[in-house]
Amino acid sequence: MSTSFANRIGGWRISWREMGTVAGLVIMVVVFAGLSGVFLTQRNLVNILQQSSINACIAIGTTLVIISGGIDLSVGPAAALAAVLSASLLVAGFPVAVVILAALAVGLLCGLVNGSLIAYAGLQPFIVTLGTLSLFRALALIYTGGNPILSLPNEFRRIFSSEVLGLPVPVIVVGVLAIAATVLLKKTPLGEYILAVGGNVEAPRVSGVPIERTKVITYMTSGGLAALAAVILIARLGAAEPTLGNLWELEAIAAAAIGGASLMGGKGSIFGTILGAIVLGAMRNGLTLLNVQAFYQLLATGIIIILAMLVDRLARGKG
Amino acid sequence: MPDGSPQPAIILNGISKGFPGGQALENVSFAVEPGQVRALLGENGAGKSTLLKILSGIYRADAGEIRIRGKAVDIRTPKSARLAGIALIHQELRQVPELDVAQNMFLGNPLTRFGLFTNRAAMQRKARALLSQLDPAIVVRAKIKDLRVAQRQIVEIAKALLGEARIIAMDEPTSSLTPVEFEKLVGVIEQLKNDGVAVIYVSHKLDEVFRVASHATILRDGKLVADVDLSASSEDAVVSMMVGRSLDIPPHQSHVQNSVVLSVEGLCRDRQVRDVSLELRKGEVLGIAGLVGSGRTELVKLLAGVDRPTAGKITLHGKTMVFANPREAIAAGIALLPEDRKKEGIIPLRSVAVNAAMPSYRKLTHFDIIRTAQLSAQVNDLARNVNLRPHDIERAIRLFSGGNQQKAILCRWLMAGSDILVFDEPTRGIDVGAEGEIYRLIESLAAAGRAIIVVSSELPEILRLSDNVIVMRSATMAGRLSRSELSEEAVMSLAITGKLAA
Numbered sequence: 001m002s003t004s005f006a007n008r009i010g011g012w013r014i015s016w017r018e019m020g021t022v023a024g025l026v027i028m029v030v031v032f033a034g035l036s037g038v039f040l041t042q043r044n045l046v047n048i049l050q051q052s053s054i055n056a057c058i059a060i061g062t063t064l065v066i067i068s069g070g071i072d073l074s075v076g077p078a079a080a081l082a083a084v085l086s087a088s089l090l091v092a093g094f095p096v097a098v099v100i101l102a103a104l105a106v107g108l109l110c111g112l113v114n115g116s117l118i119a120y121a122g123l124q125p126f127i128v129t130l131g132t133l134s135l136f137r138a139l140a141l142i143y144t145g146g147n148p149i150l151s152l153p154n155e156f157r158r159i160f161s162s163e164v165l166g167l168p169v170p171v172i173v174v175g176v177l178a179i180a181a182t183v184l185l186k187k188t189p190l191g192e193y194i195l196a197v198g199g200n201v202e203a204p205r206v207s208g209v210p211i212e213r214t215k216v217i218t219y220m221t222s223g224g225l226a227a228l229a230a231v232i233l234i235a236r237l238g239a240a241e242p243t244l245g246n247l248w249e250l251e252a253i254a255a256a257a258i259g260g261a262s263l264m265g266g267k268g269s270i271f272g273t274i275l276g277a278i279v280l281g282a283m284r285n286g287l288t289l290l291n292v293q294a295f296y297q298l299l300a301t302g303i304i305i306i307l308a309m310l311v312d313r314l315a316r317g318k319g
Numbered sequence: 320m321p322d323g324s325p326q327p328a329i330i331l332n333g334i335s336k337g338f339p340g341g342q343a344l345e346n347v348s349f350a351v352e353p354g355q356v357r358a359l360l361g362e363n364g365a366g367k368s369t370l371l372k373i374l375s376g377i378y379r380a381d382a383g384e385i386r387i388r389g390k391a392v393d394i395r396t397p398k399s400a401r402l403a404g405i406a407l408i409h410q411e412l413r414q415v416p417e418l419d420v421a422q423n424m425f426l427g428n429p430l431t432r433f434g435l436f437t438n439r440a441a442m443q444r445k446a447r448a449l450l451s452q453l454d455p456a457i458v459v460r461a462k463i464k465d466l467r468v469a470q471r472q473i474v475e476i477a478k479a480l481l482g483e484a485r486i487i488a489m490d491e492p493t494s495s496l497t498p499v500e501f502e503k504l505v506g507v508i509e510q511l512k513n514d515g516v517a518v519i520y521v522s523h524k525l526d527e528v529f530r531v532a533s534h535a536t537i538l539r540d541g542k543l544v545a546d547v548d549l550s551a552s553s554e555d556a557v558v559s560m561m562v563g564r565s566l567d568i569p570p571h572q573s574h575v576q577n578s579v580v581l582s583v584e585g586l587c588r589d590r591q592v593r594d595v596s597l598e599l600r601k602g603e604v605l606g607i608a609g610l611v612g613s614g615r616t617e618l619v620k621l622l623a624g625v626d627r628p629t630a631g632k633i634t635l636h637g638k639t640m641v642f643a644n645p646r647e648a649i650a651a652g653i654a655l656l657p658e659d660r661k662k663e664g665i666i667p668l669r670s671v672a673v674n675a676a677m678p679s680y681r682k683l684t685h686f687d688i689i690r691t692a693q694l695s696a697q698v699n700d701l702a703r704n705v706n707l708r709p710h711d712i713e714r715a716i717r718l719f720s721g722g723n724q725q726k727a728i729l730c731r732w733l734m735a736g737s738d739i740l741v742f743d744e745p746t747r748g749i750d751v752g753a754e755g756e757i758y759r760l761i762e763s764l765a766a767a768g769r770a771i772i773v774v775s776s777e778l779p780e781i782l783r784l785s786d787n788v789i790v791m792r793s794a795t796m797a798g799r800l801s802r803s804e805l806s807e808e809a810v811m812s813l814a815i816t817g818k819l820a821a
Contacts, residue, residue, distance in 0.1 A: 187688045189680035192673060195666075202663045206625060207731065208649040208678040266668050 014271070017260040020311060021275040024258075028279065032286035039289055046167065052281030053170040055251045056274050057229040059259075060174075060181045061222030062252035063273040067185070068218045069198035069265030070118060070125035075226040075252060076245030077136035078110035082227035084140050087149035087240030096156050100231055107227025108220045110136055115219030119212035133249070140242040148241040152234060160235035170232045177225070182270045194218060198265025254301065255280055258308040279304065326389050328353045328517035329405070329486050334383035336369055343369040346383070347543045349536040351486065351517040356508060358528040358549070359488075359521045360561055361538035362750040363720050367521050370538070371488055374519070375407040376400035387486070406479030410491040412471050416464035421446040423463050424478040449477045453507050469500035473507055480516075487511065488519040493527055494748070497611050505531060523750060525554045539563055562752040572762070573802065574602035575786050580770040581653075581739055583622070586631030591617040593794045595631070599739065599770045604761065606785030607774045608810045613791040615774045616658055619741045622772070623655035624648030635739075649678050654737035656728050658744040658774070660721065664728050667717035671707065672698045674716045675730040701730040705760060722746075722753025729760060740764060741772045746780060758783060778807050792817045 033040040058075050065072045086103035090096070110132065117128045160169050167175075185191035193214040196204040205211050226245070234240040253263075258276035261268025283304060287297045327350035336344040344366045351357045359367050372378040374385075376397040384391050385403075392403045400407075414423045421443045430438045430445070446459040454473045463471060472492060479487050493501050508531055511518055520532050528535065529549055537544045537560045545560050581599040586592060592614045599605050607615045620626045622633065624642030633640050635651050642648040645655070657663035666674055675698045676683065683694050698712045705726040707719075716727055725745065732740055742761065746754045761784055765771050775781050781788055788800045790813035797813040812819055 183688070187691075189684060189687070189689065192669075192677065192680055192689070195669065196673070196677060199666045199668050200662070203666050204677065206623070206645050206655055206657055206663050207666075207674075208646040208735075210646060266666075 015260075015269065017312070018269060018272045018275065021259055021272055021279065021308075024308070024311075025275060025279050025282065028282055028286070032282070032289070036286065036289045039286055044285065044289075046171070048278065048281050048285045049171045050168045051285060052277045053168075053174045054229045054233055055248070055255055055280065056277035057170075057174045057177065057225050057232065058222075058248050059252040059255040059273045059277050060177055060270055061218075061225035062249070063256045063259070063261050063268050063270060064181065064185070064194060064218045065125075065222045066253070066256050066261045066263060067198045067265060067268040068194045068215055069201070070215065070218065071129060071253070071263070072111075072114065072219060072222045073126065073129040073249045074110065074114060074132040074136055075222060076248035077133050077140060078107055078223050079226040079230035079233075079245040079248060080140040080242055081110065081136045081143075082106040083230035083234050083240040083244055084144050084149060084242050086231060087152055087234055088143075090152050090156055091149060096153075096159065099156070103227045103231050104224050105227075107223040107225070107230075109223070110226070111220035111223025112216065114223065115216030118219065119215035129249075137242075144242045146242060148239050150239045152238050152240070157235050157238055160232055170236075173228070173232070177228075178270050178274050181221075185270060190214065190217065195266060198267070200266070251280065254305050257305060260312070276308075327351060327386075328355075328388060328515075330386040331370075331374075332384045332386065334370065334373060334380045334385070336366075336373060336378060336380050342541050344373075344380070344538075344541045347536075347538065347541070348383075349543070349546060351519060353485070353515040353517055354512045355534065356512060356518040356520055356532040358532035358535040359519055359538070360525075360528065360535050360557065361544075362561055362752050363722070364540075364750075365538040365561070366541040367538060368490070369541075371407055371490055371519075371521065374400065374405055374486075374488055376405075401482055401484075404483060404485040406482060406484035406487050408472065408475050408479065408487065408489045408492060410494055412468075412475055414463045414471060414475070417462060419460050419462050420450070420457060420466070420474050421459040423474060424449075424481055426478075428482075445481070446477065449480055450474070452510060453477055454503065467500070468495045469497075469503055472496075472504065476507060476511070484516070486517045486519070488521070490521045491523065492520070493522060493524060501527065525557060525751075528557075529554065537561055558751055569762075571783065571802065572766070573786050574765045574768070576601040576603075576768065580636060581622070582634045584632045584634070586618070586621055586628050586633070588617060588621055588626060588628050591794055592621060592628070595789075595791075595796050597789055597796075597799075599772065601770055602765050602768050603786050604765050604771045604773060604784050606781040606788040607772060607791060608776075608778070608781045608788055609791030609797070609814050611776060613814065614794040615791050616743055617794075618791065619655065619743055619772060619774055622648070622739075623653055623741055625655065649735060649737065652736070652738045654678075654732035654735060654740050656725065656732070656740065656742045656745065658747060660724055660728070660748070665716045665724055668715055670713045671702065671716050671719070671727045671730070672712040674727055675701065675712070675734055678731060678735040697734060698730060701733050702727070704733075705729055706756060720750070720753065722749040722757065725749060725753075725757060726760070738768075739770045739772070741774070743774045744776065745773060746775075746777070778810060781805075781810060782807065790814050 038044055062072055062075065082103040085106050086099045089099045089102055114129055114132055117123050118125050162169055164172055185194065193209045196209055197211055197214050201211060230245065233244060255276035256268060256273045258279055259269065259272030261273065280301065283300055284297055287300060330350040332348050334344055334347045347370065359370065361367050369378060373380050376394045376399055379395055385394060387403050394400045394403060415426065424446045425442045430441045432438045443459045450457045450459065453476065454470060457470050457473060476487065492504060496504065508518060520528065522528050532549055535547045535549055535557065537547060539561060547557060578601050579598050580601055584596045586595045595618055607618065609615050621628045624645045624647055640651055672695060676694050680689060683690050702710055702712050707723055707726050716724055719727065745757050749757065761771060773784050782805060786802055788805055788810060790797045790810055792814055797817045798819065800809055809819055
């Protein structure tokens with residue numbers, strides 16, 4: 001039985017489950033490399049990371065929420081809300097730093113709404129975030145009248161399109177966030193609380209864990225990261241649409257699940273989730289290089305998610 | 320008695336079963352006569368559950384044979400066990416709460432009309448006929464969820480009889496029964512005996528075993544230790560055979576000091592706790608006795624900040640306290656070791672170390688990063704003190720036995736530095752050997768000056784540990800007994816009648 005899973009206090013050890021995801025990724029890379037000469041070039045690999053970075057950013061937050069026993073369906077609309085607000089501030093000429101902070105504030109606020117309704121009012125996470133999914137989207141649409149906000153300043157766009165050490169800035173930002181989230185989960189009391197709350201609520205409560213605060217923080221993190229993903233995206237596109245972020249929540253949940261997070265809570269890892277996001281990104285990239293129709297890409301996504309769950313199930317049955 | 324030469328209802332001969340981790344059963348043999356109740360005794364891990372699982376077709380034995388009324392049978396699936404006339408009453412009953420009694424009794428095997436439609440009337444008739452002998456108070460159309468645990472158990476027994484079971488194994492049948500309900504079960508078992516059913520009775524509670532069973536098979540580490548005629552044996556003798564050493568109970572020693580740590584005045588919560596006042600001193604073990612549902616657990620939950628009182632005053636070291644949540648109670652030094660360990664005690668997937676450190680993390684950080692090495696060292700020391708077995712603090716807590724989970728939770732509060740420890744049913748679901756260990760730990764904590772509250776349904780536990788006892792009865796305090804006034808009769812009389820017997 002693999003008890004290595006996040007069991008050591010503050011251990012950095014890679015679990016069997018994470019090794020499994022790595023193995024899956026390696027197999028996929030080998031297959032695509034065999035089928036397409038372009039796949040394994042440095043340019044394309046960086047491309048995959050770049051394409052995966054937005055989903056990975058969202059998925060870090062989703063993973064924390066899932067580990068704490070919740071779910072956040074509202075990340076896409078929260079991102080859209082942050083996107084249109086920050087875009088209109090940019091167009092109005094506010095400095096970039098202020099705009100980014102404002103975007104983050106919007107995301108954190110969305111998370112605070114979700115978290116408070118769940119932790120303090122005691123509502124079910126699925127239903128609350130289903131409600132705010134509509135609500136945040138509606139606010140974004142109402143605010144913009146349904147129209148995109150165009151021609152964002154180049155100064156803003158440059159920040160996220162530049163490269164450092166050969167890596168695009170979004171990739172570096174998400175990489176740093178992933179490391180920070182891993183430290184949070186494995187090395188801080190809050191991380192232990194998140195893991196504990198997801199496993200069983202009563203026991204941590206009797207042990208003095210601040211249940212409500214822990215839950216609210218996970219949803220705020222999720223909202224904040226959604227806002228950051230929105231900023232990255234509108235910088236790349238140069239425009240903000242109130243409809244952006246459609247189905248982001250499902251992509252992020254898929255990445256977390258492929259990476260080994262249990263929707264029952266109490267289990268999951270940031271490293272696994274990042275791998276999950278890269279698996280999804282690499283697959284889409286590979287299939288596009290092979291000129292496979294988008295319909296089949298969707299099919300492949302579905303198959304991968306179910307395969308990962310089956311492997312999970314088999315591995316556990318054996319333990 | 321059946322005809323002249325009684326042939327055993329079931330004979331187990333040289334049953335062995337190994338698992339990758341080791342040998343669970345080694346050459347175990349015994350027989351049960353029709354109309355006999357045979358207890359199966361042993362500590363946790365002695366092999367009782369493995370044996371029950373073999374009997375009910377969940378596991379297959381590696382070696383040995385099972386004979387039923389003289390005929391060798393091969394039990395390979397739960398179905399073949401049922402066909403062989405063996406029924407197992409699980410400790411946690413497997414019933415569908417939303418279905419009614421009759422539906423549950425015929426679950427998976429319904430009576431039908433023309434093989435198409437379920438024949439509810441016939442099922443209810445048959446269920447009623449069977450239940451009228453066991454417990455006429457059970458209504459066959461009542462939903463299972465509306466029955467008391469004891470009644471649900473009787474339904475399960477009736478279901479076994481419905482399947483023509485001649486051998487009924489009961490796994491810890493009384494773990495959630497009140498004394499009155501236990502008497503009812505004794506009556507049902509008497510009837511089974513009269514009908515010539517062979518009963519295999521697994522329980523930790525030896526007083527019950529002596530009441531119910533005539534013989535006992537004692538297992539230790541998967542081996543048969545003894546086959547005992549209970550009418551010619553004693554509880555002490557049986558316990559020492561179970562644990563393989565004699566368990567001498569040291570005489571009670573009082574460590575009560577003068578300073579009052581905790582005092583409670585007029586504590587109330589709705590209808591659950593009414594006007595309870597008590598005092599707890601340094602080094603004292605205060606027992607809280609009473610029947611199930613008398614408000615004992617509800618009372619200690621108020622002390623530990625899990626629930627909030629509606630009236631009354633809690634004074635700690637001379638300061639009036641109001642706890643909004645368990646965190647505040649913990650900070651004030653009050654710790655609860657809950658009755659329902661699975662739900663309120665352990666965080667199952669995480670290690671012993673994480674479980675123990677949970678309330679103390681904030682004290683063990685450096686710039687908000689957990690000081691892992693220091694934490695491990697502390698938990699390791701504590702685990703050694705409480706004799707955690709196996710001594711592996713990185714192992715997931717759910718893999719430990721009940722007794723060791725309790726020790727791990729004790730580590731949690733020792734680490735947090737709690738000076739008032741509230742044990743709610745400290746030895747529930749814990750085997751005899753570990754029980755003694757928990758008692759010795761409680762005694763040594765009191766000797767070290769901690770103040771302790773023990774809530775317990777087990778009178779011997781209350782009698783062994785307590786310096787003073789509060790007896791609860793229907794949400795109020797029925798009385799208070801000092802060590803010198805303490806006796807089983809006094810506690811029971813207060814718990815049931817609210818008065819001391821003359």
